[in-house]
Amino acid sequence: MSQAKSPVHLYFMLSIIQMAMVEAIYVYGFIVFILTARLTYMLYFYPIGIAWSFVYWPRREKYTQLLEKLNRT
Numbered sequence: 001m002s003q004a005k006s007p008v009h010l011y012f013m014l015s016i017i018q019m020a021m022v023e024a025i026y027v028y029g030f031i032v033f034i035l036t037a038r039l040t041y042m043l044y045f046y047p048i049g050i051a052w053s054f055v056y057w058p059r060r061e062k063y064t065q066l067l068e069k070l071n072r073t
Contacts, residue, residue: 007066010066011058011062011063011066014066015058018056019053019057019058021052021056022049022053022056023049025045025048025049026045026046026049029041029042029043029044029045029046029049030042032044032045
């Protein structure tokens with residue numbers, strides 16, 4: 001039995017998944033730092049993580065776009 005999810009719930013789940021992927025970049029960078037003890041290797045991952053944080057950060061505009069797409073179907 002599948003219940004229909006509200007658009008708010010769908011957007012919340014998508015946001016969590018996207019931010020978990022971004023967080024993985026930071027964690028990989030930290031693990032590389034711990035394993036190699038070289039700060040420069042960690043710093044390769046962090047600018048990428050910061051850039052993806054700006055791209056995937058939840059915003060009201062993205063939410064309204066998702067609502068419009070869902071209402072069209």
